Amino acid sequence: MKPAPFVHHAPVSVEEAVSVLGEVGHDGKVLAGGQSLIPILNMRLASPGHLVDINRVTGLDSVEVTPEAVRVGALVRHAGLERSAEAYAALPLLRQALVNVAHPAIRNRGTTVGSIAHADAAGEMPAILALTDGVVEVAGPSGSREVAWSDFFLGALETSLAAEELAVAVRFGRFPAGTGTAFTEAARRHGDYAMAGVGVAVTVTDGVVSGALASFVSVTDVPSVLDLGPALDGAEPGSGEWDAALDTVAEAVRGHVEPEGDIHASADYRRMLVTELTRRALPRAADRAGADT
Amino acid sequence: MTTQLFGAPIRRKEDPRLVTGGGRYLDDLGHDALAAAFVRSPHAHARIVDVDASDAVDVEGVVGIYVHDDLPGRVGEPLPLLIPHPTLTHGRTGYALARDEVNHVGEPVVMVVATDRYVAEDACQRIRVSYEPLPVVVGIEAARDGDLLVHDDVPGNVAAHMLQEVGDVAAAMAAAPRTLTLELDIERSACTPMEGKGVYARWDHERGELRMYSSTQTSTGVRAAVAAKLDLPLAKVECIAPDVGGGFGVKIMHPWPEEVLVPWAARLLDRPVKWVEDRREHFIGSAHERGQLQTVTVGFDDEGRVLALDVKFWHDNGAYTPYGIIVPIITSTQLLGPYKPGAYRCEFWSLYTNTVLVTPYRGAGRPQGCFAMERTMDAIADELGLDRTEVRSRNFILPSEMPYDHGLLFQDGRPLKYDSGDFPASLAKLKDLVGWDDFADYRARAEAAGRKVGLGIGCYVEGTGVGPYEGGHIQIETSGRVNVATGLTSQGQGHETVFAQIVAEELGVRMEDVHVTTGDTRRMPYAVGTFASRAAVMSGSAIALAARNVRAKALRIAADALEVSPDDLEIVEGTVRVKGAPATSMSLGTVSVLSNPLRYAFDDAAKAATQFAGTFDPDKPPVADDEEPGLEGRDFYSPTQATFANGMHAAVVETDPVTAEIRILRYCVIHDCGTMINPMIVEGQVHGGVAQGVGGALYERMAYDESGQLLNASFMDFLMPYASEVPTIETDHLETPSPLNPLGIKGAGEAGCIPVSAVIASAIEDAEGFPITRMPISPNDLWELRRRHAAGEVPSLHRLSSTSSKEPTA
């Protein structure tokens, strides 16, 4: 469990990082928190010749809140974002999801942008980027570009980021007033990758639902957002009508997800699980929406 | 005025060192050593066609690359079969490096020695081994079918077939008013200590001497095995177990291939060599345990009394049997727990599979046996509509029946004879602790709130402290420092503390003056090892006996010097003094000076013992004919049989009515290990054991696919419980002293884990209303069972046969 030899690069600016990435091309890998990459190297599942360690790059470690979004730099650790009071006030969903990402020790080191760049279907933050209609800010040899989440995730562990590009930040979009959110997941052990998870956002206007979205963890191979508006719009949370609507939601979720079985849980179990988790998350989100208005 | 040390919950002496990074584990040693790494088989069963290392020899830093052909003499012969048994008719062991055939994924094929581990692994990656795959046998059913063979010359894959019978089971079964049959299944798990194995060897060319360090549970065993393999006189081999980061059984197996190869390479290259096992190697290259299929048939009367018990089981022993069939023998004997089985017959088959070998893991066959017996007790209770504790009570061996001889042979080849225990008292305490009789109310309230809860129970008896022997050596220096040595090793159990407590109490010295060394063949060459919950019983007793010898000698010498009778003396806090006249005294340090007549003075204390100091009787030799110099003593403890500890556990679990997630709400333990040397350490052992038991019950399994690949060979996918998965453990003790040893003690090391799978199965069954026959159980498994139950494929418990369970949402 020792990595194959590699050259370690330690750029101090985005320009320098991008230029090194351009030179080493496909033989290079960005090293951020290392919480996914280092185990892969140690098990020799990958043996890149060059690591471009961005930990000394300046200007990537801030969380900025704007009226539209929460912008998270590439060196913001999961723990930093989780504890940011401004980010929580603007988008409680971030903390609601982040406490489910691994364990505190890993969150102290792992980056939120890194986990989005890694694009694990079992990662929480890719699903959250999708649910918030987020954007990835990318720097490359030919300048900067922005990629909408829906164009970013191509497959499990696969994104539209080119080998010579660096994700410098992501922007999680904020929800309209009157929106409540919830995140819930079930893992075999506390802090493990989830067997299934779901984030939901419910907007309530004048006491009835005016919008509802869900995004899933571990049961779709790329993040995708399910619009629950057709099932829930117009329903008053807690009413009999709402309860019936939850059955429609369950049906929609079952149809939407495409879980795969593994040694921890079968596809059938995961489908049941995510359906139930969604049922449990929606009333919580609706409650919070009520509290918000 | 002296504080009682024996029996006190004294904090562990070793902890400040161990928890502040002061431990010296194997990888902390030998920074100048070369590193070894291994190419291991990626196939579960294959013939080795060719090894091509041409791309690896040029890797800078590679010192040597070795295959089986390179191994001379006994190094190249099969590894020893450590514990032969007459029924082990087809015992097989592997080679240090595979010769023609590999029999499990992870078997070492090539060893690379290089300047460091990185380089060694680079070279390993460049070595190409061609294999001709052979048919693979995975799982007990496949092994039992016997269509495909692991070893060509082992028909039916049967390594051993053993049968023990007491009484006439056929007749008793036929006469029994009722019978039941249970089919049970326990999956594999493993010890997975935090520190894997590791070996570091230095060869002294001039002296022809080997010093080796191994992260082992038996340094004397490794020493003897390596001396034999390398053809070295025992006197030229030293083996030291440094701090060991957990063992749980896997490190009592020896010699591991690496324990032979690393010293061999060190001698060949005349350079220190080290190998430290990584996590993946530990999963695929060490040992697992537990896997069994069981069929239990029980005959009983209308009161629930067992009249006949007929058990058949099939035990997965993996690819080889170097540790013999200790595990299934223990299952077959310890299965009986605290009960009288009436007539008893147990037949087992120990079967080869193309998987990692199986050797004892904490509990060592008992968790499986306990599962069989306790599932049976619950089934009888359900069949008769009796309380589960009532059925157990009716079958208990009573205190008045002790010692109780089952008429069977135990794992040490000696009679399975319980020395003591008070099972009704233990059960009464357990019912009290968990609130057994109030549970119905609790359940009713929970059900009213839409929750599903269940209560489970499990009882066990554990033969601990098996022989053949251990020794203790105690020496008191002129400073008053007390050096204690015993040969068995420590893996974090707290030996430095409990052995010091025994010595402090026996000798009358302060804890801080006692210094304990374990697992160093230079200090105590005669020893067996740390396993079978035997350290306290065996080494503790030996050390107590040695301390009594030293005490007698100290009193003799002091009595002489003080001109009183030894009977008038006592030792308090390291000072020998006259009872009732404490001013007439001398320190043990001074006694030590007097015990060792000297020619040369090297300090003030020594001066007092030199030949011109003081008076002496010119007619007597400086050392009396029947004395030896030095204030020291040695003794050995070798019992005629094991001593039997016992315990009873109960748990309350909650299962999610929809997702089938399982949560342990309460876990209660009554534990009886005889007289406790240190109750805090006993509780620590119980807690650790229960944590491992929870792993075995709810999380851990070895996910082999049909081609013999272990799919979860990492801590990401092998689900050892975190602190967050282990419930708070409530404990209470009973102390039934053992009549067998001087301290009245019984072992406590393994106890905690033994009944956990049985207890959790019992509780889930109670919550769900249908039988649980297979462990571990995951939420997915439980959810599937609910579906099958709803479809009528799994019967309801009798107590619930009227109510049907709610259909799960799919």
Ligand SMILES: Cc1cc2nc3c(=O)[nH]c(=O)nc-3n(C[C@H](O)[C@H](O)[C@H](O)COP(=O)(O)OP(=O)(O)OC[C@H]3O[C@@H](n4cnc5c(N)ncnc54)[C@H](O)[C@@H]3O)c2cc1C
């Ligand atoms: C025991 C354990 C449990 C875990 N459990 C979870 C969990 O439950 N949920 C979860 O979501 N994650 C989990 N993780 C992963 C963790 O969240 C990681 O932090 C995250 O996946 C990657 O972030 P990182 O900064 O460590 O990235 P690294 O490991 O440094 O990199 C990961 C990948 O992303 C690329 N990359 C990183 N940053 C950038 C960038 N700025 N631009 C371009 N490419 C980049 C790297 O090249 C690499 O391919 C777990 C990790 C461990 C070790």
